[in-house]
Amino acid sequence: MVSFGAFARKIFGSSNDRRIKGFRPRVEAINALEKELEALSDEALRARTDAFRKELAEGKSLDDLLVPAFATVREAAKRTLGLRPFDVQLIGAMVLHEGAIAEMRTGEGKTLVGTLPTYLNALAGDGVHVVTVNDYLASRDAATMGKLYGFLGLTTGVIVHGMSDEERKAAYACDITYATNNELGFDYLRDNMKYDRAQMVQRNHNYAIVDEVDSILIDEARTPLIISGPLEDRSELYNTIDAFMPHLVEADYEVDEKQRTAIFTEEGTEKMENMLRDAGHLRGESLYDIENVAIVHHVNNALKAHRLFQRDKDYIVRNGEVVIIDEFTGRMMPGRRFSEGLHQALEAKEHVKIHPENQTLASITFQNYFRMYKKLAGMTGTALTEAEEFGNIYGLEVSEIPTNVPIARIDEDDEVYRTVEEKYRAIIREIKEAHAKGQPTLVGTTSIEKSEYLADRLRNEGFNDFQVLNARHHEQEASIVAQAGRPGAITIATNMAGRGTDIQLGGNADMRIAQELADLPEGEERDAKEKAIRADIAKLKQKALDAGGLYVLATERHESRRIDNQLRGRSGRQGDPGRSKFFLSLQDDLMRIFGSDRMDSMLQKLGLKEDEAIIHPWINKALEKAQKKVEARNFDIRKNLLKYDDVMNDQRKVVFEQRLELMDGGNLSGTVADMRQDVIDDMIAKFIPETAYAEQWDLDGLKEAVVTNLNLDLPVHEWAAEEGIDEEQIHERVTQAANAAAADRAERFGPDVMAYVEKSIVLQALDHLWREHLVNLDHLRSVVGFRGYAQRDPLQEYKTEGFELFQAMLGNLRQVVTSQLMRVELVREAADAPPPQAPSDMRGQHIDATTGEDDFNEGGVALADNRVVPAEERDPENPSTWGRVGRNEACPCGSGKKFKHCHGAFG
Structure with a gap:
């Protein structure tokens, strides 16, 4: 029986169909302008930018200008890039302009789509940020699309790793700025550690288009972005604890691969306590005594490093360094480090040099960073599976954009074998068959280890002409991907997510021309050779088409459906034929974790012979359910992370806004006087309570507090001995003495120097206490979960105690500022001294909330x-x-x- 919903969709189309249909009239209006714009000269076309800006200034909205602006960009793209955006690309661009996500298949030209709303929104002059997944793509797209924007009179900047503040500021000042999510977040945090508004590099957060939006706003959003500075060296302790690990047996610990956790059993705890006691590292009786908190942290990290993290899968060792492998892209992450001591534990495990740990100086999640933009949009090939999360967290709707040409790829059912060995034999057979008929094959693996294992097996079978694309070879990534569509080509790739380069059947002509004719100057000879390469590519393309197009052969299912879909989507671009199939075994990680034992015994009973596979749509559905479970768990992790970060985010906003006010305020004498008065009020209230008798006053405590906080030696005992004195009079005398001392100091320094000193001390004290507060919140966050055992809501406890810590920080700020300003003395060079600077020994970190993985590349700031x-x-x-x-x-x-x-x- 057909449900009413399915029946309604048949009659009226889905909500997505109706939305796409709603864009058609504007597409027709843009098409109607094409002939008129073709007749314009380059200068007349460029002049339209100024005309649009004038119309905006006169009160028109960006929506009013959408049709003529898009038509202008389409004509400019034809002239500068030799590309004409298709109608479906115009629709994708309209979705982006509305602040939503456009799901467009691989090969549909997302980079070009982004130029239309980018140009339109840049006309307002508030800047547009185009966000990419890596520096290579940011530079490539800025250079390529910058020709188009430059032709229309707009400026383009790019932010990449290693740039100076001056270069960054110039790039942000451009109409359009290309950058990675890491660089944008890092610059935001660093800006809020500056001591002068003129030193800040970012302008505002107006409109951002996020390329590979699922990778950036979903995968990378599991981890907060952190700026940290180094703590003291503890390498000896790491090495000592690492030496204990080989003595552990399986009964000493429990590992949960699903949750990525490793914990000690009672036997293991006892064994560790004895070893630590013998080594002189244990205080008290138990490992879990309060004074051993740091030791517990190190011991748990060492266990994780040995039992959860595998060399050549989670990380590799290169040039004496532990280098992280990104689990989603399979790329090496040089410069990125696991956090909270985990990287140091891995360095101890691999016996390489141990670098010091870091302390948090500032942090933000990508969710809270990107929610600062007035308008946010994104594009990717795979977003629908995460539509709920995009809606819940970012308020972003996902629209599926039709392909320009219908998809001709055949997606076959998975083949499931009992053992890994049988699976690999089947894969080798399949690769041989495809190669024999000249079909290009892209083989997807989930780790470096597996890609190199498969490569070895292929070599043993006599294959030598194939490419391995993984973290060890990512330098040649773009050229390997570009030529993966040649007839008979075999490319083994680790997690083909976000590679940014199309696999074109026959090979990529532009890439070949750039490589083969690099040293040949412009002229007839070069033109002739270029023509010959293009003709050769056309022949090779036909050969690949005749063989069935690109064959995507996956050796395993990833825990995320999106990664599998991205791999599949590499085949069948622009209506090309293609084919995809997943080869699985019951011993694969996903199958094993989600209980394949019962299925294995059932298949044996049914008499499944060796090298026979089970192929059925039900298997696909079961696997999809397993993947949905993992995705739901990851969504919960991200939601939980965000709930806790929202608490800190409210405080972060207050502190960052306060800093801006302090930087902008010319004279802080009023603020400083208020702080001093608050400190005096608190002191009097504490040592001379309002309802207390004179004999109950703590005069010794008051005298000491006055010395500590105000640097004054006042005769409070003598005052108290006077007849009829009350707390108000003592309060007044302390206030007068403090104000007189402050006024005297201000007079000696002069107004300009005093204003500089006040601003410096207030800002530096605020930053110092904010960093301490972040450490306190980190510690609170790590233990508050245990409150759940007492039937109390950990999040509510975190909110309450986090607020109390914040109030205490503000109280400390008043005290520290007052104490320092009452002690500061003028040194001859003070007026000419350089302004205070943010710490130079900073590095960026991007930490996984569950595994402790540091997933961020340093943002161009030197290490300590x-x-x-x-x-x-x-x-x-x-x-x-x-x-x-x-x-x-x-x-x-x-x-x-x-x-x-x-x-x-x-x-």
Whole structure:
């Protein structure tokens, strides 16, 4: 029986069909302008940009200009890029302009689609950010599409790793800025650590188009973006604990691959306690005594490193360094590090140099960063499976854009074998058959280890002419992908997600021309050779078409349906024929984790012979259910992360807005006076309570507090001995003395110097306390989950205690600022001293909330200078020559104070 919903869809079409249909009239209006714009000269076409801007200034909206602006971009694209956006690309562009997600298949020209709404929204002059997954794509797209924007009179900038602040500021000032999500988030956090508005690089958050939106807003959003600075070196402790790991047996720990956790059993805990006690690292009786919190952390990380993380799957060791492998793209992540001591535990495991841990200086989740944009849009080949999450978290609707040409790819049912060995034999047979008939084959694997295992097997079968694309070879990535469509080509790839380069049947002509004719100057000879290459590519394409197009052969199912769909989507671009099939075994990770034992015994009973596969649509459905379970779990992880970050986000907004006000405020004397008054009020209320008798006053405590907070030695005991004195009079005398001392200091310094000193101290104190507050919130976050055992809501507890910590931080701020300003003394060079700077020893981190994986590439900021420099080589006037200075060491500047109370006070 057909449901009413299915019946209604047959009659009226789905909601997606109706939405797409609604764009058709504007597509026709754009097409109607084509002849008129073709007749214009280049100058007349470019002049339309100024005309549009004038219309906007006169009150027209961007929606009013959509049709003429899109028609202008289409004509400019024909002239500058030799590309004419199809009608379906115009529809995708309209979806992006409306602030939604356009799901467009691979090969449908998403990069070109993005130019239309980018141009239209850039006309307003507030800047448009185009977000890509890596620096290569940001640079490539900015260079290619920049020709189009430049032709129409708009400026284009690009932000990549390693740029200076001046270069970044210039790029953000452009009409259109290409950048990765990591660089954008990193710059936002760094901007909010600057001490002068002029040093900030970003302008605002107006409109962003996110390419590969599922990868950036879903996969990478499982982890907050963090800026951190190094803590002291603990390599000896890591190595000591690592040496205990080989002594553990299976009964000592439990590993849950589904949840990515490893914990000690009672026997394991006892064994670790004994080993730690013998090594002198255990305080008290139990490993779980409060004084052993740090040791527990290190021990758990060592267990994870040995039992959960596999070399050549989760990371590789290259040039004496542990390098992370991205689980979604299979790429190496040089410079990225697992967080919270996990990377150090892996370095100890692999016996390479151990780098120091880091402390959080600032952090934000990608969800909260991208929700700052007034308008957000995205495009990808695979978004519908995550439509609920896009709607819930970002308020983004997903629209499926029809393909320009109907898809001719055949997606076959999965083949399931009992053992991995049988599966690989079947894969080799299939590759041989495809190669023999000249069909290009793309073989998808889920890890480097498996891709290299398959490559070895192919070599043993006599194949040598194939390419392996994984993290070890990502430098040649674009050229390998570009030629993967040649007849008979075999390409083994790890997680083909977000590669950014199309697989064109016959090979990529432009890439071949660039490689083969790189040294040939412009002229007739080059033109002739270019023509010959294009003719050869056309012949090869026909050969690949005759063989059935690109065959996507997957060796395993990924835990995310999107990654599988991305792999499938590589075949059948622009109506080309193609084929895809997944080869599985009951020993694969996904099958094993989701209980394939029962199926194995059932297949044996049914008499499934060796090298026979079970092929049935029901198997596909069962696997899809398993994948949905994993996706739902990951969604819950991200939702949970966001709930906790929202608590911090409210506080972050207050602090960042306060910083901007402080930077913009010319004179902070009023603010500082209010802080001083609050400190005095608190002191009097604490030591001379309103309802207390005079004999109950804590005068010793008050005298000490006045010295500590106000740097004044006041005769509070004598005042209290006077006849008829009350707390209000003492309050008034303390206030007068403090105000007089502050006024005297201001007069001696002069108004300009005093204003500079006040602003510097307030900003530095705020930053220092905010960093301490972040550490406190991290610690609270790590333990608050246990409140659930007492039937209390951990999130509610986190909100309540987080607010109390924040209030305490603000109280500390008033105290620290008042205390320092009442002690500050003018040194001759003070007026000419450089303004305070954000810490230079920062690095970006992108941490996985569940595995502790650091998934962020450093944003062009040097790591901490950890050199130990002899005292005689340190220049007291040049901190860059000091190297690492101990917190309790005498400050190298010669002040006589400890480093932590002098130049290290706000580091």
